[in-house]
Amino acid sequence: MTSKEKASEVLKRLKKEYPEPKTALNFKDPFELLVATILSAQTTDVLVNKVTGNLFGKYRSIADYASVPLDELRKDISSINFYNNKAKNIQASARMVVERFDGKVPKTMDELTSFPGVARKTANIVLSNAFGINAGIAVDTHVKRLSSRLGLSKNEDPVKIERDLMEITPSREWSTLSHLLIFHGRKICQAKKPRHSECVLFDICPSRNI
Numbered sequence: 001m002t003s004k005e006k007a008s009e010v011l012k013r014l015k016k017e018y019p020e021p022k023t024a025l026n027f028k029d030p031f032e033l034l035v036a037t038i039l040s041a042q043t044t045d046v047l048v049n050k051v052t053g054n055l056f057g058k059y060r061s062i063a064d065y066a067s068v069p070l071d072e073l074r075k076d077i078s079s080i081n082f083y084n085n086k087a088k089n090i091q092a093s094a095r096m097v098v099e100r101f102d103g104k105v106p107k108t109m110d111e112l113t114s115f116p117g118v119a120r121k122t123a124n125i126v127l128s129n130a131f132g133i134n135a136g137i138a139v140d141t142h143v144k145r146l147s148s149r150l151g152l153s154k155n156e157d158p159v160k161i162e163r164d165l166m167e168i169t170p171s172r173e174w175s176t177l178s179h180l181l182i183f184h185g186r187k188i189c190q191a192k193k194p195r196h197s198e199c200v201l202f203d204i205c206p207s208r209n210i
Contacts, residue, residue, distance in 0.1 A: 025129075034093060151206045
């Protein structure tokens with residue numbers, strides 16, 4: 001089985017297991033998704049959604065994030081890991097959207113990654129989930145782990161893993177693949193102890209004997 005064939009089979013099987021592959025982060029508009037994704041670094045989506053439930057009720061516009069005293073924003077997200085830096089990045093991003101992008105979140109990878117604290121993973125999540133643009137593949141810890149275990153990439157660097165996955169997957173499936181690997185990583189292919197007996201990919205996984 002070639003890498004492309006394996007990627008196709010992974011997509012086919014996981015789509016049956018997870019018929020609605022989409023981000024678990026709650027949001028109503030592109031900037032809310034940007035905020036949620038910035039908050040989600042090294043933090044669970046469950047906690048992020050709990051925090052943004054209050055945050056999105058308080059801050060109704062991008063201008064609100066841009067103008068609020070930074071200490072107040074820090075306090076509002078203080079239950080999140082690295083909240084000091086994340087508050088700075090959220091406010092700086094809000095100001096960039098207002099001042100440089102006419103109040104609208106940009107729709108290109110280069111523009112999004114010019115924001116503080118926004119790397120390719122965050123940009124990919126925003127582009128695909130807020131705008132339906134597949135510019136790449138969001139590589140988080142689950143995608144990284146499963147890509148290695150399934151033999152889809154031999155690299156450790158997220159950017160190189162993304163490149164490998166993009167080469168063997170049709171662009172229309174890039175966002176879907178990321179979501180599916182994340183769902184499967186959380187439910188079945190967990191870091192410490194994969195649940196091999198429940199895995200629909202067991203027979204095509206080179207790591208099944210680990």
